[in-house]
Amino acid sequence: MADASGPSVAARDDLAGVVDLFGWLTRAELSRALSELAFKQRAEVDEAAIDAAIDLAVAEYALVPAPSAALSSAGSESASERETALAVGPAAFPTLPAGAEDLPHILEIPDREVDREALSDAVLERLREEAVAAIGDSDDERLETLADVTYDVEAWAPVDVDPVRTRILAEVDEA
Known part of the structure; x- marks a missing residue:
């Protein structure tokens, strides 16, 4: 495995x-x-x-x-x-x-x-929470992973991830 x-x-x-x-x-x-x-x-x-x-x-x-x-x-x-x-x-x-x-x-x-709609809402909420935590921890590696995930989420479900991605990328660019 x-x-x-x-x-x-x-x-x-x-x-x-x-x-x-x-x-x-x-x-x-x-x-x-x-x-x-x-x-x-x-x-x-x-x-x-x-x-x-x-x-x-x-x-x-x-x-x-x-x-x-x-x-x-x-x-x-x-x-x-x-x-x-x-x-x-x-x-x-x-x-x-x-x-x-x-x-x-x-x-x-x-x-x-x-239920994909309920699942996508939960995933977006988790992504937001993890982004806030990674920003608070200055965890650049996690932020990079989460930035990639925002593109996956956007292709996977009809949710607006742009505000989360914009905030993550702003942090990544500052690092």
């Missing part, structure tokens, strides 16, 4: 592909799906690598936390499970890893959907 330099872009896109199969997954469900894939591929399960790959995918907006208002399901998840849901984010190019097509049968997860 990860090499010495950390999870690759392909790994993040594979995670997004697995999530895309279901509409959304909780972090625990995604971890279980990745463990099942490793088992199918006769690979050793490295929980730390799985956690790192998920963390990186979330940090780089390949996966995004989905608010409960954006989630629908034929199942009966608890509120706490829905709060930890992850959906495909704007920086992802979902790909299906080998063997993933069997995951819906293995995991027995009900059909799910994501």
Whole structure:
């Protein structure tokens, strides 16, 4: 799942592909799906690598936390499970890893959907909050990442990211 330099872009896109199969997954469900894939591929399960790959995918907006208002399901998840849901984010190019097509049968997860409008509003709010925090911390590396994400968000959803991008780029240019 990860090499010495950390999870690759392909790994993040594979995670997004697995999530895309279901509409959304909780972090625990995604971890279980990745463990099942490793088992199918006769690979050793490295929980730390799985956690790192998920963390990186979330940090780089390949996966995004989905608010409960954006989630629908034929199942009966608890509120706490829905709060930890992850959906495909704007920086992802979902790909299906080998063997993933069997995951819906293995995991027995009900059909799910994501309300893209509610999800895009949540992503824009998160982007604003992270930009403010990165500016406050003078975190130029994070600001560069967030600047890139603004273009992804703009292509992904009909939201106005220009004010956020303008503020981020002004900070980056001052550095």
